[in-house]
Amino acid sequence: MAFQILINFVIALTWMFLNNHYSGISFIVGYLIGLFIIFSLRRFFSTRFYMYNVIAVIKLVFIFFKELILSNISVLKVILSPKLNMKPGIFALETELKTDWEISILANLITLTPGTLVIDISDDKKILYIHAMDIEDVEKAKLDIKNTFEKAIQEVSK
Amino acid sequence: MIVISKIVIGYLILQGALLSLISSIGIIRLPDIYTRNHAASKSATLGIISILLGVFLDFWIVEGYMNARIILGIIFVFCTAPVAGHLISRAAYNTGIPMSEKTVKDDLRAKKKRSVQ
Numbered sequence: 081m082a083f084q085i086l087i088n089f090v091i092a093l094t095w096m097f098l099n100n101h102y103s104g105i106s107f108i109v110g111y112l113i114g115l116f117i118i119f120s121l122r123r124f125f126s127t128r129f130y131m132y133n134v135i136a137v138i139k140l141v142f143i144f145f146k147e148l149i150l151s152n153i154s155v156l157k158v159i160l161s162p163k164l165n166m167k168p169g170i171f172a173l174e175t176e177l178k179t180d181w182e183i184s185i186l187a188n189l190i191t192l193t194p195g196t197l198v199i200d201i202s203d204d205k206k207i208l209y210i211h212a213m214d215i216e217d218v219e220k221a222k223l224d225i226k227n228t229f230e231k232a233i234q235e236v237s238k
Numbered sequence: 239m240i241v242i243s244k245i246v247i248g249y250l251i252l253q254g255a256l257l258s259l260i261s262s263i264g265i266i267r268l269p270d271i272y273t274r275n276h277a278a279s280k281s282a283t284l285g286i287i288s289i290l291l292g293v294f295l296d297f298w299i300v301e302g303y304m305n306a307r308i309i310l311g312i313i314f315v316f317c318t319a320p321v322a323g324h325l326i327s328r329a330a331y332n333t334g335i336p337m338s339e340k341t342v343k344d345d346l347r348a349k350k351k352r353s354v355q
Contacts, residue, residue, distance in 0.1 A: 144316075152257065152284045155277055159264035168273055168338065170347075191320035192283075197276055198324050199331050211272045211327060 084130040088114040128238065136235040140185075143232055147192045154194035158213060169215035170199060173208045173222060175230065180205075182233050189229045243299045247292045254289030257281045269338035271330045279323030286315050 088111060095110025096102050115131070122129045158166055177183050183205055187198040195213035202209070212218050264277030294308040 148280070148284055148287075148316075151280050155264065155280050156257075156260055159260055159267060159277060159281075164267065164269065166273075168270075187324060188317075188320045191279065191323055195276065197272065197279065197327060199272075199327050211276075213273060213276050 081127055081130045081133050084118055084125060084127070088118055090114075091117060133236060133238070136232065136238075140232050140236060143228065144189065144192065147189065147194070151192055151194040155213075158195075166214045167216060168211065168213055169218075170209055170211050171215065171218050171222075173210055173225065174206055175208055177230060177233060178205075179237070182237055183208075185233055186225075186229055189233075190225060193224065193229075240300065243295065247296045247299075250288045250292035250295070254285045254287070254292065257285035257288065261285065271335055272327055272337060275323050275327045275330075279319055283315060283319040287312050290315070 091114030092107050092110035095113055096106050099106055118125075119129055119131075158164075175183065175186060177186055183201065187201065187208065190196050190198050190208065190210060195217070197211045198208055199211050200209040201207070258281070261277045261281030264281065265274050268274045268277060290308050290312050294305065294312075297308075298304050
């Protein structure tokens with residue numbers, strides 16, 4: 081993916097040199113042309129066309145913000161309710177993610193999800209120990225993490 | 239246009255202040271360090287982010303001066319606050335701070351026992 085971006089930059093620079101016109105606008109035009117060229121020649125690269133990864137990153141950022149707002153609303157509900165009748169607890173969650181940066185992004189996302197907070201990661205990086213504000217909706221939180229976050233992160237690193 | 243943006247800016251700053259207030263109420267009310275950490279790491283994050291966003295928009299739209307450092311500050315707070323929450327609660331767990339009596343389930347205890355033996 082980084083290799084494709086580098087090639088795209090080189091094409092944009094070449095476009096600036098061909099035009100003998102050095103400005104931001106001409107760089108952007110060259111970059112768009114390079115994007116088109118890379119898209120047409122995508123079968124020669126070992127990885128997929130890199131714009132898919134860029135779109136996946138943007139989606140991940142949106143998930144981050146959505147979860148931040150939702151988790152704030154749920155924390156507010158707990159704090160401002162007249163009686164504190166939640167049942168906190170720690171549960172284990174197995175993850176399929178392999179590399180370190182994927183796991184740390186997943187841990188950050190879980191910390192920002194409603195009512196969950198990562199406490200520990202097992203030494204073989206397979207199990208996350210998560211503190212939940214309310215152990216009763218753990219199953220739902222587990223499904224959320226599995227279906228939404230892990231998929232979004234895998235989509236980025238594909 | 240200016241009036242609408244002033245309303246939005248005022249809303250953002252008020253929301254940030256209210257969220258910070260509520261997170262500090264949560265730190266007082268909740269029973270143990272782990273649940274307090276929930277309140278501190280989430281509500282405070284969004285509170286600071288919305289105050290900073292309000293300040294940024296105010297300087298940009300009303301005063302006509304764009305300050306990119308505020309955006310950088312938002313990104314830094316957004317990245318570091320969850321990590322800080324994680325580290326504080328991990329350190330608390332490893333030094334053996336007890337959880338509140340309401341705690342129902344503790345999967346981590348079994349793992350710690352296994353590693354000690």
